[in-house]
Amino acid sequence: MEAVVFDLDGVLVDSEQLWDEARRDVAARHGGRWHDRATGDMQGMSSVEWSAYMHDSLGVQLPPGQIAELVADELLRRYADHLPLLPGARQAVERLAPRWPLAVASSANKTVIDAVLVAARLESCFSVTVSSEEVARGKPSPDVYLEAARRLHVAPRHCVAIEDSANGIRSGLAAGLHVLAIPNPAYPPPPAVLALADVVLGSLGEITEETIDDLERRDRVEARLDEQEEQSFPASDPHSDWAGPPTAPAATAAR
Template structure:
């Protein structure tokens, strides 16, 4: 979808990622990973940090254990990762620029859901503290038969619960793992980030640097009206 076509389209549902998209918590994941590795006598490099962005926390814990040379400690390091992340989010629950305003406007013209790889309590507590949870009819996380991103499950289930066909719904994402999940589910994808990757183009339909992008704000205003 071109930017021009996007600006003329009204989605039947909008599904937002949480970390790095709605909540400024990706930095908390980075810090939590650093804390765990530091406690095990090592430190991550930039390549490792990028490779773990957006992954389900259990997969991230496994990768941390392997990176530290202690694969047998995967479960223990996963718990350490979650404990550190929960503490950091509780201390600093900050939204991404433009997120509160976009969510409030979007809720006036489409049902909203959240699709995240985080534990449910982390997602809901963070959104509640930011005053955003009330706008979302559904919060989808990997549990039961629902597999984590990059599988399409969370986005397929979110669209279904919102009463929308996947191709009529919009996903708002910031990570390659999330882009893959949403595009595999058949949703149209709005990518958000300071710069669009050039080495491995993500499967997105439209890219904005921030949810406060003037054209995005104008689009939401027009749909809300």
């Protein structure tokens, strides 16, 4: 592997509940009506997408751009009181940073990403940060991971995505990255989606250099197996005289 790309919310910071509170506050203050599906629906959306959702589906009576700004302000106010860095986050980042260039690919606003990394004193560990608001589509579309790989100057297949959500896992896989999943206990991915990840761990504390190296070794083994399979079953030569397997003789009529 040549690079590691972290999601932010639910991977480095325990922020899903805080996002939910900030959005609910803005909705309540500006004429919106929250419904049970709203939290799950907005997971992985870019700020452009979830602010439009709050306007269109929840009835918040503000322009989407203003909704996004107010929610980000509410979230940053909460972070100023307490930054909920997840256990093992700092150690995982500082463990991997000397070996690989690191990036953040997140659905959070760019201002939120930058504020979190500065508050956590981890900004120097990351070469690249990408917000879904900088690309055409949010997760589960691959755009944010493709952009992170492009800025890292690394092919997606040589990158590892570290994700916690169903939409994040789908996004990383769609972009062609290897995916290391750490399921969010509050909003766990469906088992069928989790099964698609290359590796599933219980916490950031379990990530080591060996974890990433194992993905590299597995990739090499799979490449060799594919090569051997191609050699064992070469493509048919269109100019060959071979007419294919003999046809079975016609059945003899019963007498």
